[in-house]
Amino acid sequence: MTDEYDVVVVGGGGAGLACAVSAAEQGARVLIVEKRPQLGGSTGRAIGSFTSAGTSFQKRAGIDDNPLDHDVDAGLFGPREYEARNNVELRRFFFNRSAQTLEWLTSLGLAFQGPSPEPPNRVPRMHNVVPNAKAYVAVLQARLVRLHGAIVCNAQVTELVRESGRVVGVVAKTDGRTRVFRARLGVVLAAGDYTNSTAMITKYRGARFAAVEGLNPDAMGEGHLLAEAVGAKLVNMDITYGPEFRFVAPTKRGVDQLLPSGGPLLRIMGMLMPLVPKAVINWMVKRLLVSWQHPEDSLLMDGAILVNRAGLRFCDESVSPEREIAVAAQTDGLAYLLLDERLASLYSAWPHYISTAPEIAYAYVRDYLKLRPDVTIERSDLRSLAIARGLPPDSLTKTVERFNAMTSSGSGDIARGGTVAALTGSRWILMGPVKAYFTNSEGGVSINESQEVLDVEGRSIPGLYAAGQTGLGGMVLWGHGLHIAWALTSGRLLGQALGRAATSK
Ligand SMILES: Cc1cc2nc3c(=O)[nH]c(=O)nc-3n(C[C@H](O)[C@H](O)[C@H](O)COP(=O)(O)OP(=O)(O)OC[C@H]3O[C@@H](n4cnc5c(N)ncnc54)[C@H](O)[C@@H]3O)c2cc1C
Numbered sequence: 001m002t003d004e005y006d007v008v009v010v011g012g013g014g015a016g017l018a019c020a021v022s023a024a025e026q027g028a029r030v031l032i033v034e035k036r037p038q039l040g041g042s043t044g045r046a047i048g049s050f051t052s053a054g055t056s057f058q059k060r061a062g063i064d065d066n067p068l069d070h071d072v073d074a075g076l077f078g079p080r081e082y083e084a085r086n087n088v089e090l091r092r093f094f095f096n097r098s099a100q101t102l103e104w105l106t107s108l109g110l111a112f113q114g115p116s117p118e119p120p121n122r123v124p125r126m127h128n129v130v131p132n133a134k135a136y137v138a139v140l141q142a143r144l145v146r147l148h149g150a151i152v153c154n155a156q157v158t159e160l161v162r163e164s165g166r167v168v169g170v171v172a173k174t175d176g177r178t179r180v181f182r183a184r185l186g187v188v189l190a191a192g193d194y195t196n197s198t199a200m201i202t203k204y205r206g207a208r209f210a211a212v213e214g215l216n217p218d219a220m221g222e223g224h225l226l227a228e229a230v231g232a233k234l235v236n237m238d239i240t241y242g243p244e245f246r247f248v249a250p251t252k253r254g255v256d257q258l259l260p261s262g263g264p265l266l267r268i269m270g271m272l273m274p275l276v277p278k279a280v281i282n283w284m285v286k287r288l289l290v291s292w293q294h295p296e297d298s299l300l301m302d303g304a305i306l307v308n309r310a311g312l313r314f315c316d317e318s319v320s321p322e323r324e325i326a327v328a329a330q331t332d333g334l335a336y337l338l339l340d341e342r343l344a345s346l347y348s349a350w351p352h353y354i355s356t357a358p359e360i361a362y363a364y365v366r367d368y369l370k371l372r373p374d375v376t377i378e379r380s381d382l383r384s385l386a387i388a389r390g391l392p393p394d395s396l397t398k399t400v401e402r403f404n405a406m407t408s409s410g411s412g413d414i415a416r417g418g419t420v421a422a423l424t425g426s427r428w429i430l431m432g433p434v435k436a437y438f439t440n441s442e443g444g445v446s447i448n449e450s451q452e453v454l455d456v457e458g459r460s461i462p463g464l465y466a467a468g469q470t471g472l473g474g475m476v477l478w479g480h481g482l483h484i485a486w487a488l489t490s491g492r493l494l495g496q497a498l499g500r501a502a503t504s505k
Helices: 014-025 042-044 056-060 067-074 078-082 088-107 136-148 200-202 222-230 263-275 278-292 297-301 322-328 341-346 365-369 382-389 394-410 480-503
Strands: 004-010 030-033 049-050 111-116 124-131 150-152 155-163 166-174 177-189 244-247 305-307 335-339 355-357 361-363 374-378 428-438 452-454 460-465
Touching: 004 166, 004 222, 004 335, 014 030, 014 042, 014 136, 014 177, 014 374, 014 480, 030 088, 042 136, 042 365, 049 088, 056 088, 056 155, 067 088, 067 222, 067 322, 067 452, 088 111, 088 480, 111 297, 124 136, 155 222, 177 222, 222 305, 263 335, 278 355, 278 361, 278 365, 297 335, 305 394, 322 335, 341 428, 361 394, 365 428, 382 394, 428 480
Parallel strands: 004 030, 004 177, 030 150, 166 460, 177 460
Antiparallel strands: 049 124, 111 124, 155 166, 166 177, 244 428, 305 335, 335 428, 355 361, 374 428, 452 460
C-alpha cells in the first residue's frame, strides 16, 4: 500500500464514505483512515432517515415541494434561540443539493421507504433507508472497494501534517506504530461529533453535563480538535441534541439486523418495497423505534416516577435537563421508569404512546412488553416487580408509599411538577434501565461552500476540508433526518470537487 494519495479522509462514517466514493468515481486516488476496526461511526448506528425536499420519491407520491419551503419549515424546529444562531446560508446551500444526493444513493442500490410526514414540515419529506442505516455503510463501502479506494482501519489520526502553511497529510497510530499518509490535494475531516468527549462537553456545555454519555462511545470530537490545532474556528459548540433518555441497547439482534444491508439482495428488497404492505413496514419501523427511540417526556409529565437501582426516587421527574443530569449521576448512570395501573392503561392507546417515529409508527406499553422484554416487565404487585429486576423490594415499596403520602400531604418526598397522582392498582410496569444520552452535538468546524476549513479570521486553511458532523459549519440541524442528509451530501459534494481537481491536475 502506498502512503501517498490525492485525498485522505479522516473517518469512515457516512460523510467520509460518501466523500471517498464520489472522489474515487472521478478517478482520484483516495484513502479512508478509520480508528475503529470497522467503518460506520454514528451513521452505522442510526435509524437512517434522510429528510429532503424536491425528491423523485415526493414527485411519485404527488407531492409538490422545493428546498426554499423546506428552509422556512426547518427554521420552525427547535428553540428560536438556536435558529437565530443558525448558518442559514449554508443550510440553503445544503437543501438545494440534498435531493441529488438521494438520487445518487438510489442509483448505488439503496432503497428508501416514504416520504413520511414530520410536522412542522408542511409536506412529507422524511425518506427512511431500508432496512436501516447500516445499508448506507455497506453499499458505500462495497462501491469504494470496487473503485479501488483504500481503507485503513484501526488507525487513529492524531495530527495533521503541515508544510508551508498547507495541510499535506495526516499522522496516524496503527498497530502500535506511527504512519504518515500524504495527501496531494487535501485532507478531509469527517470524524463525527464530540457527544462522548467528557472534556469537550464540560468545556462547551458545562461541567454539570460531564457524566452524560454520547450514544456513540467513539464520538470524541477528534476532527474538531485536529482542526482547532491548526487554527480553525469552531462554531456553536455549546449546542447539543439531548441529553434525553434512551433505553439501553437491546442485547439480542433484531430481525431488521438480519435483513440484507448490501449486495443484490438489497436491490431486490428495494424493488419489492413499493409492494410491501403498510402493516409490514409499520412493524419494521416499530421494531426500530422500540430499539432506539427515546421514551416521550409526557410519560414523566403524566406521573411516572424515576427510581435508581436502590429503588429510590432522586429528582423532580418533570424538570429537564436536571432530571437527565440526575440520572447520569446514579450508579452506572442508570434509572427505571415506574408506571402504575392508571399510567399503564393510559399509555396503551393514542394519543399516549411511549415512543414514536412521528406519524409513521407509535409504540405503546404492549409493544414494549412484546418487543423489548429486556427493558419492560409487568407484575401485579410492586414487590415481585422489584424482585424481577433485582431492585430491593422493601425500598421500592417504601419509595411508592413515601411518594403517595407526598401527593396528599405535599411534603415528605422530593416534590415534582406535572401530574402529581398517587401510584396505585394491581398492574405495575417497570421500564428500563434508561440512561441519559447526547444524540448529536451541533458544534462544527467553520467552513465555506467549498467546504474549506476556515480560521478565526475567516481565511481558508489550505489543504484542509471538513464534512458531516465535523464540518457542520454553524448549522443547527433540528428535526429528524437532516444529519444523515448533511453527512452524505457534504461528503458527496466535497468528494466530487476534490476528485475533479485531482484528475484535472
Ligand atoms: C442512535 C442514533 C440514531 C440516529 N438516527 C439518525 C437518523 O435516523 N437520521 C439522521 O439524520 N441522523 C441520525 N442520527 C445522527 C447521524 O447518524 C449522525 O449525525 C451522522 O451519521 C454523522 O455522520 P458523520 O459521517 O459525520 O460521522 P460518523 O458516522 O460518526 O463517522 C465518523 C467516523 O470517524 C471515525 N473517527 C473519529 N475520530 C477519528 C480519528 N482520529 N481517526 C480516524 N477515524 C476517526 C469514527 O470512528 C467514525 O467511524 C442518529 C445518531 C445516533 C447516535
